[in-house]
Amino acid sequence: MAPPQFSAAVLALIDKARIVSFATWSETHTPETLQLLQAADDDRRYLTDADLAAIDPISLAPVATFLRDHATEIIDEARAEVLAQFPGITEPGGGLYPAERATACWRDFWQFLRCVTYGIAGQRADYTSLIGLDYMNQLYREFQVPLPAMVAGLQALKSASLRRLENPESVAVYFDRLITDLQKFT
Numbered sequence: 210m211a212p213p214q215f216s217a218a219v220l221a222l223i224d225k226a227r228i229v230s231f232a233t234w235s236e237t238h239t240p241e242t243l244q245l246l247q248a249a250d251d252d253r254r255y256l257t258d259a260d261l262a263a264i265d266p267i268s269l270a271p272v273a274t275f276l277r278d279h280a281t282e283i284i285d286e287a288r289a290e291v292l293a294q295f296p297g298i299t300e301p302g303g304g305l306y307p308a309e310r311a312t313a314c315w316r317d318f319w320q321f322l323r324c325v326t327y328g329i330a331g332q333r334a335d336y337t338s339l340i341g342l343d344y345m346n347q348l349y350r351e352f353q354v355p356l357p358a359m360v361a362g363l364q365a366l367k368s369a370s371l372r373r374l375e376n377p378e379s380v381a382v383y384f385d386r387l388i389t390d391l392q393k394f395t
Contacts, residue, residue, distance in 0.1 A: 219351060226345035228324045230338030246327055255323050256330055264330050272380055273330040276370055284318045287365035295358050304355030318362055321387060328383040337390050346394045356395045363388050
């Protein structure tokens with residue numbers, strides 16, 4: 210199947226819809242650490258073990274590592290929760306139909322969890338970009354993304370992640386930040 214063809218305006222929104230910003234982190238992190246984090250975000254990848262070892266303070270690095278290493282099962286659990294809460298969402302007439310729309314949604318779950326791990330690794334809950342989130346909101350409106358399902362999915366990512374952690378209260382705030390930001394879309 211050929212990839213979808215998007216207008217120049219949509220392609221610009223996709224490029225600008227960046228959830229993460231490290232703009233306020235210069236007081237607590239070195240330029241080298243910020244460059245490392247930005248490079249990971251630019252590549253849209255989870256932090257590597259080497260990246261995590263280089264970030265100070267690193268006391269929550271094991272949590273970021275754990276979430277990265279268990280991302281597939283966490284996302285699968287969140288997907289199952291969304292499908293249970295929104296039966297028919299992937300069927301004709303549902304907000305995640307056809308299959309390409311559902312695939313994009315599950316890919317966003319992967320990206321959401323990735324971004325949360327940046328906040329955890331840097332121990333900064335202020336990891337979201339209001340400007341990038343505004344572009345994401347515009348993009349979601351353009352594609353008529355079912356926002357209640359996306360928020361439910363992010364809440365399910367949080368639940369699935371916290372259930373797996375020994376100290377869940379230490380990282381709940383990082384999920385809450387993104388959930389609150391995404392809820393503003395609705």
